[in-house]
Amino acid sequence: MSKDIRLKKGLNINLQGEADKVYASIPQSQSFSIKPTDFHSLTPKLVVKEGDKVKAGSCLFYDKYDDRIRFSSPVSGVVTEIVRGAKRRIMEVRITADAEISYEGFSFDSNSSREELIDALLVSGVWPFIRQKPFDVIANPSDKPKSIVISTFDTAPLAPDNDFVLHGLDKEFQAGIEVIKKLTDGKVHLNVDGNTNPSKVFTDCLGVEINKISGPHPAGNVGVQIHHIDPINKGDVVWYLYPQDVLTIARLFSDGKYDVSRMVALTGSQVERPRYYRTISGASIANMLKENSIKAGSNRFIAGNVLTGTQISTEGCIGFYDSQITVIPEGNEQEFLGWIAPALHKFSMSKSYFSWLTPAKKYNLNTNYNGEERAYVVTGQYEKVLPMDIYPMQLIKACMIEDIDTMEQLGIYEVSAEDMALCEFVCTSKIEVQNIIREGLDLIKKECS
Amino acid sequence: MKLFKNLLGSVKPHFEKGGKLEKLYPAYDAFETFLFVPDHTTHKGAHVRDAIDLKRTMFLVIVALIPCLLFGMWNVGYQYHLAIGETATLFENFIFGFWKFLPLIIVSYGVGLAVEFAFAIYRGHSVNEGYLVTGLLIPLTMPIDVPLWMLAISVIFAVVIGKEVFGGTGMNILNPALTARAFLFFAYPIYMSGDKVWVHDAMVDGHSGSTILGELAASANWQSLSFNPFDMMMGTIPGSVGETSFIAIMIGALILIATGIGSWRIILSTFVGGFLMGTLFNMWGANELMSTPAEIHLIIGSFAFGAVFMATDPVTGSQTNMGKYIYGFLIGVFAILIRVFNPAYPEGMMLAILLMNIFAPLVDHYVIQGNIKRRLKRANA
Numbered sequence: 001m002s003k004d005i006r007l008k009k010g011l012n013i014n015l016q017g018e019a020d021k022v023y024a025s026i027p028q029s030q031s032f033s034i035k036p037t038d039f040h041s042l043t044p045k046l047v048v049k050e051g052d053k054v055k056a057g058s059c060l061f062y063d064k065y066d067d068r069i070r071f072s073s074p075v076s077g078v079v080t081e082i083v084r085g086a087k088r089r090i091m092e093v094r095i096t097a098d099a100e101i102s103y104e105g106f107s108f109d110s111n112s113s114r115e116e117l118i119d120a121l122l123v124s125g126v127w128p129f130i131r132q133k134p135f136d137v138i139a140n141p142s143d144k145p146k147s148i149v150i151s152t153f154d155t156a157p158l159a160p161d162n163d164f165v166l167h168g169l170d171k172e173f174q175a176g177i178e179v180i181k182k183l184t185d186g187k188v189h190l191n192v193d194g195n196t197n198p199s200k201v202f203t204d205c206l207g208v209e210i211n212k213i214s215g216p217h218p219a220g221n222v223g224v225q226i227h228h229i230d231p232i233n234k235g236d237v238v239w240y241l242y243p244q245d246v247l248t249i250a251r252l253f254s255d256g257k258y259d260v261s262r263m264v265a266l267t268g269s270q271v272e273r274p275r276y277y278r279t280i281s282g283a284s285i286a287n288m289l290k291e292n293s294i295k296a297g298s299n300r301f302i303a304g305n306v307l308t309g310t311q312i313s314t315e316g317c318i319g320f321y322d323s324q325i326t327v328i329p330e331g332n333e334q335e336f337l338g339w340i341a342p343a344l345h346k347f348s349m350s351k352s353y354f355s356w357l358t359p360a361k362k363y364n365l366n367t368n369y370n371g372e373e374r375a376y377v378v379t380g381q382y383e384k385v386l387p388m389d390i391y392p393m394q395l396i397k398a399c400m401i402e403d404i405d406t407m408e409q410l411g412i413y414e415v416s417a418e419d420m421a422l423c424e425f426v427c428t429s430k431i432e433v434q435n436i437i438r439e440g441l442d443l444i445k446k447e448c449s
Numbered sequence: 450m451k452l453f454k455n456l457l458g459s460v461k462p463h464f465e466k467g468g469k470l471e472k473l474y475p476a477y478d479a480f481e482t483f484l485f486v487p488d489h490t491t492h493k494g495a496h497v498r499d500a501i502d503l504k505r506t507m508f509l510v511i512v513a514l515i516p517c518l519l520f521g522m523w524n525v526g527y528q529y530h531l532a533i534g535e536t537a538t539l540f541e542n543f544i545f546g547f548w549k550f551l552p553l554i555i556v557s558y559g560v561g562l563a564v565e566f567a568f569a570i571y572r573g574h575s576v577n578e579g580y581l582v583t584g585l586l587i588p589l590t591m592p593i594d595v596p597l598w599m600l601a602i603s604v605i606f607a608v609v610i611g612k613e614v615f616g617g618t619g620m621n622i623l624n625p626a627l628t629a630r631a632f633l634f635f636a637y638p639i640y641m642s643g644d645k646v647w648v649h650d651a652m653v654d655g656h657s658g659s660t661i662l663g664e665l666a667a668s669a670n671w672q673s674l675s676f677n678p679f680d681m682m683m684g685t686i687p688g689s690v691g692e693t694s695f696i697a698i699m700i701g702a703l704i705l706i707a708t709g710i711g712s713w714r715i716i717l718s719t720f721v722g723g724f725l726m727g728t729l730f731n732m733w734g735a736n737e738l739m740s741t742p743a744e745i746h747l748i749i750g751s752f753a754f755g756a757v758f759m760a761t762d763p764v765t766g767s768q769t770n771m772g773k774y775i776y777g778f779l780i781g782v783f784a785i786l787i788r789v790f791n792p793a794y795p796e797g798m799m800l801a802i803l804l805m806n807i808f809a810p811l812v813d814h815y816v817i818q819g820n821i822k823r824r825l826k827r828a829n830a
Contacts, residue, residue, distance in 0.1 A: 013497070157497075233828035306496045328497065331490055336453070338486030339504035346500035351709045352509055353500050369489040371502025372482060374577060375619030378506060379768040380712065389824075391769060391817055409821045424495045428506055429619070434494040 004194065005228045007215030007387040011349050011422050013157040015306065016362045017327075019265040021164045023276040026291045028101075029283035031315070032075055033083075033092040034060055038320040039128060040137050041442065044071070044090050052079045057104030057124055057258030060093050068141055072125025074260045074282040076102040092317075095282075103257040110175065110253040114182050121249070124258050128320065129245035130183075133226055133238045134413040135445050145239040147186040147230050151213075152202045152243050153193035155220035156305040160265035160276065160323050162243045163199035169247060170201045176250035181207055184239070191225045202243075215387060223419040227388045232413050244323055264288075264318055268302075268327035269364040270295045284317050285325055298330040300367050307421035308434070331368025339371075346370075349385065349426045374429040382433075385422035390415065392423050396433060399440030404447060407440055416441070453484050475569040479576035506710055507581040513704035513711070514585055514758065516697035521690040522546035525593050528648040528687055549649055550690060552597055553588035560601045561587070564608040568617065579618030579625070579764075580608065586626035586758060589691025590751070590799075591633070592646040599637055603629040623806045624765045627799050634799070647687035660688050661749045662738075662788065662796055671741040681748045692754040702757040711761040714770060715777035719756035722781025723747055730789055738789045746785055755784065755798035765806040769816040776812050780805045 036044040044061040048054060054073040063069040075097040083092040108120035118141050121127040130148075132139040139145070152162050166173060181188050187209045192198035194214025203210060211229055218224045222240040232238060244262045251259045260281040267274045272293045279288070285301070302309035303319045306326055310319060318325065335341075347355045347363040355361070382392035390411045398406040417434035424433035457480070463470045464477040481487070482504075491498060526542030526549075537545070561584045569576040587604060611628035612621040634641045647660055659667075661681065664674055676686050684694025692698075705711025727743025734740040747753065760766060760780050767776035780801050787797025 015497075231827060233824075300490075300496060302496055309496065311496070326496075332488045334454070334485035334488045336485055339502060340508060343500065348500040350499070350501045351707060352505050355500075365497040367490040367496050368486070368498070369491060370486065370498045370500050371504065372487060372489065372575060374503050375617065377503060377579070377619045377764055378710075379763045379766075380770060380773075383770060389820065391820060393768060394813075394817055409824070410817070411824055421495050425497065426499045426501075428499075428501050428503055430498065430502065432494050 002210050002212070003229055004212045005214070005225075006194065007213065007219045007224070007228075009384055009387040010155075010216035010218055011385045011426065012155070012216045013306070013347065013365070013425070014360070014362045015157045015267075015328075016269040016364045017267050017271050017274045018158050018362075019160060019267045019274045019276055021161065021276070023263065023278055024291055026277055026279065026287045028097065028099075029279065029287050030097055031080075031284045031286075031317075032073075032077070032095045032097055032280070032282045033284070033317040034071060034073070034095070034282050035092050035317070035319065036061065036071075036090050039071075040135075040438075041445070042138070046082065046090065046093070048079045048093070050079055050082055053077070054079060054095065055104045056101050057106065059125060061090070063138075066140070068122045069127055069138060070122060070125045071128060072104075072258050074258075074280050076100075103259070106252065106256040106258070108253050108256070110179050117179055117182055120252070124252050126245075126249055126252050126258065129248060130239050130241050133223060133232055133240060133416065135441050136416045136418075137445075139239045140237075143237045143239075145184050145186065145237045147189055148180055148184050148239045148241075149189045149191065149222050149226055149229070150180075150241060150243060150246065151191045151220055151222045151225055152198065153191075153196075153220045154305075155193075155217035156307055157217070158265070158267035158274075158324070158326060159220070159305055160263065160267075163196075163201075165263040165276070165323070166201045166243055166247070167199065168201075170204065172247050172250045172254075173201050173243070174205060175254060176246035176248075177205055177208060179249050179253060180241075180246065187230075189225070189229055191222075191229070193220070195219075218385075218419055218422060219387065221419050223414065223416045224387055227390075227414050234408060234413060236413070242321065242323070262323055264322070265324045266292060266327075267324060268306075270297070270299045270327040270329055279318065281320060281322075282317055284315055285312070286315055288325065289314060294327055295329075298332065299327050300330050302326040302328070306365070307425060308418045329364070329366040331366030331370075333368075335368075350381070350428075369430060371428075371430050373431065376429050376431070378428040381426050381428065382420075382423040385426055386420065388414065388419070392420060392433075395440075396420075396423075396431070396436050399436045399443075402440075402443055404444060407444060412437075412440055412444060457481050457484070473570055475573065475575055476566050479566065479569070482575075503578045504581075507578045509708050509710045510582045510705070510758075511585060513701040513708075514582075514589065514691070516700040517589060517691040517694065517754070517758075518585070519543075520684055520694045520697040521589060522550050524684060524693055525549050525649060525690060527685060532648050546593075549593055550588065553591060553593075553595070553600060553690075554585065556597045556600050557588045557604055558584040560604045561608050564605055564613070568608075568613045572617075574617070577618035579612070583607070583625045583629075586691075587629045590626060590630045590689050590754070592641065593649050593690055594646055595633070595640055599633060599640060603633045603636075606632045619764055621764060623803055624759055624762050627759055627803055627806075630799055631803060647689070661686060665738050665741060670737055671745060678745060678748070681745070686749075689751060689754075692751040695748040695753050698753045698757050705757065705761065711757065712763070712766070712773050712777075714773040715761050715766060715780075716756055718774045718777030719760050719781040719784075720747060722778035723752055723756075723785050724781070726782045726785040730785065736789075746788070750788065750796050751798040752784055755802055756780070759798075759802050760805075765809065767809045767812045767816075769813050771816045771819075772809070772812045775816075776805055776809050779808070779812075 043064040045064040046061045055076040059070045077095045077097040080096045081094040085091040130139045190208040191211045194212035303322045395410040417438045464474045523543045525546030530537040607625045607629035611625040682695045706713045727746040730739040783801035784797040
C-alpha cells in the first residue's frame with residue numbers, strides 16, 4: 001500500500017540562482033576525471049596507467065576489497081594523469097576525451113536472472129550507482145536488500161527538477177525500473193513529491209510502490225523517506241539510487257553501452273543565466289562556465305548543492321553522483337558589529353534575524369561561517385530541521401565520544417550525513433555535524449565488519 | 450570602522466604566532482570578533498551557514514533584559530525616595546537608581562570578564578560569550594546595597610566553580626548567575642535576606658523595606674499588605690533589582706519567545722507548575738503563605754524573573770522538548786513548595802532552579818530512554 005507522508009519539520013533555504021527550465025547544448029568536454037573520493041571509504045586498485053587508451057565503459061580501477069565492484073571510464077580517450085594526494089592516495093584519474101566517443105560493446109539481456117543482472121551491472125561499472133543505507137556506501141552485491149528506494153525529487157537548495165530532467169523519458173525509466181525490481185525480493189519504493197504535481201514519468205510507473213512525501217527539505221532525502229516508509233533496524237539493508245541513474249541502467253541493457261550522459265543544473269547566485277546542461281558524468285565544468293558567465297569576485301564552485309556538495313575549481317569536474325553545480329560568492333570579508341546589526345539581507349532559521357518575516361524572499365548567501373565554533377549552548381534547534389523520530393544532539397554527542405552502544409540505541413543506522421546537513425546549517429555553535437556523523441558511521445562500519 | 454580595522458591590524462602581529470604577546474591571542478581574538486564578524490569561510494560540510502551565532506543569541510537575551518534593567522533602576526530611586534518620605538520625578542528616580550546600580554554592573558562585568566579572559570588565555574581557547582548575559586543577570590538578582598567586594602567574590606565563585614571547572618560555557622551544570630546568588634545567600638545571609646536590604650539606605654533609616662514574601666512569612670495576611678496586586682504587576686515594590694516588575698519581565702519574555710531564544714515550553718510549564726502548586730496550597734491554607742492566591746504567588750518574589758531568565762538557560766536546563774515541559778513544571782512546583790515551607794527564607798525560586806539544574810539530565814535520560822524503547826519495539830515487531 002502506498003503511503004502519503006506529510007513532514008512538517010525541516011527548512012527550505014531559498015537561494016537566488018535557480019536553474020531556468022531550459023537546456024543549453026555545449027561542445028563535449030575534453031577533460032574528464034573520475035574521483036575515487038566520490039565513493040566513501042573506497043580503496044581503489046588501478047588497472048590503467050598514464051598513456052593507456054580507454055573506451056567508455058573500460059575499467060579504470062576496482063575496489064581493492066571487493067574486485068567485483070569496478071569503475072568505468074565515462075568516455076573514450078587517453079588516461080593523461082593519475083593525481084595522487086597525501087600518502088599516494090589516488091585522488092583523480094584524468095582522461096582526455098576523443099572527439100567521438102567509442103563504447104565498449106556490452107550485450108546483456110534484461111530478462112535474465114537476478115545474479116546475471118547483478119553481474120552485468122558489475123562488469124559494466126554501472127553498479128556503483130546503487131548505494132545502500134546504512135553507511136551511504138556502494139551496495140554490496142552479495143546483500144539482499146529488504147527494499148530499494150528511489151526519491152524522484154530533490155528538496156535541497158537550488159536542486160535540479162527531476163520532473164524536467166526526465167520529461168518524456170517514461171519508457172527508458174520504466175525499462176530501468178524493470179531491471180531494478182529484480183534486484184530485491186522486497187518492494188521498490190518510488191517516492192514522489194507531495195508538494196507539487198509530479199511528472200507522469202513517475203506517477204505512471206508500473207510495478208512499484210508510489211509514495212507521496214511532502215514537506216520542506218530534507219523531505220526529498222532518501223534517508224528521511226526510508227525512516228517513514230520502511231525504517232532500518234540493526235542488520236537491515238536498503239538500496240537506493242537516483243532517478244537519472246535508472247536511465248543509465250536502462251541504456252546499458254537497451255544499447256549495450258556504459259552511457260553516463262546526464263542533465264546537470266548550473267545554479268547559484270553568481271551564475272548569470274542559471275540553466276540545465278546535457279553533459280556527461282565526470283566532465284569538466286569549464287565548457288559550461290564558458291557558455292554561461294560567472295559574476296566577478298571571489299566565488300566558490302561546488303559540485304552538488306550548498307549543503308552537501310564538494311568544493312571544486314573552475315576546471316573541476318562533475319562528481320559521479322552529482323547532477324548540480326552551484327556557484328556562490330565567498331564570504332571572506334569581515335563585517336563590522338555584524339552580530340548586532342538588524343541585517344535584513346541575512347538568512348536565519350531562528351527568529352533572531354528578520355528573515356522569518358519574508359519567507360518568500362530569495363537570499364544570496366555566501367560562504368562565511370557567520371561566527372565561530374563553540375561548545376553546545378542552544379538546544380532544540382536541530383529537532384526543528386530533522387523530520388525523524390531521533391534525538392539529533394544526543395546522537396551527535398554519542399558519536400563525539402565514540403560510544404557505539406548509545407549510537408545504535410539512538411538510531412545511527414537511520415541517519416546519514418546529508419540528512420543532518422540542515423542541523424549543521426542552523427547550528428548556533430557551528431558544530432561540524434556532517435563530519436561527526438560520517439565519522440560515527442565509519443566507526444560503526446569498522447566495528448561491524 | 451576603518452579606524453578599528455587599522456588599529457586591530459596594527460597590533461595583530463604582536464598576538465600572532467611568534468609575536469611578543471602570542472599567549473594573549475585569545476584576548477585579542479575576543480576584541481576582534483566582538484567588533485567584526487570574522488572572515489572565516491566554511492571549509493568542510495555545508496558551504497553556507499545560518500546567520501545566527503552565540504554572540505547574536507546572547508545579545509538578544511541582553512535586549513530582553515533591558516526592560517527589567519531600566520525599571521529596576523527607576524524602582525531603586527522610587528523605593529529610596531518613598532522610604533525617606535520625599536517625592537521625586539520619574540527622571541530623578543531613574544538617575545538615582547542608575548548611579549546606584551551602575552557600580553554593580555561594572556564590578557560584575559569587570560571581574561567576571563577578567564576571570565573569563567584569564568581562563569581563555571591559560572587554556573588557549575577563545576573567550577566564550579556566555580558571560581555577556583551572566584554578567585548582567587548577577588547584579589539584577591542582587592539587593593541594591595550589596596557590598597561591591599561581596600559581589601566580586603560571588604562573581605569569581607560563579608565563574609570559576611560554577612562554570613570554568615566544568616570546562617566553560619556550555620559545559621556547566623548549574624546556572625552561573627544563580628550560583629553567584631546562592632553563594633552570597635549562604636555565605637552572607639544578612640546582606641541577602643531580611644527586611645533591611647531591599648531598599649537603599651533602609652538600614653540606617655528604620656523604614657520597613659521588607660518584601661512581600663517577607664511580610665507574608667511573618668504571618669501578615671496578603672490582603673492587609675501595603676501593596677495591592679497592581680503594584681505587584683507594575684513592580685513598585687521592594688526586592689532584588691530586576692525581579693520586581695512582572696510587566697517588564699513579561700516584555701522580556703515576549704522578546705525571548707518571539708526570537709526563539711528562550712524556550713516557551715519551559716516558561717509556560719514553570720508558570721503552570723507554580724499555579725497548580727499554589728492552588729493546591731490554597732485548598733490547604735494552613736498559613737498566610739499557603740492561603741495567598743496562586744496567581745499572586747506567580748507575580749511576587751522572583752518567580753517570574755526566574756522562570757523567564759534563569760530556568761530557560763539552555764545549558765543547565767533539560768535539552769529535549771518533552772524534558773523541557775517536565776523540567777519547567779517541577780521548577781514551578783518546587784519554587785512554591787520551598788517558598789511556603791522554608792521558614793528561614795521565604796523565596797524558593799533560586800533553590801528550585803538549582804535543584805532542577807541537577808535533575809535536568811535525569812529528566813532527559815528518561816525521555817530519551819522512551820525513544821530508545823520505541824525503536825527497539827519497532828525492531829522486534
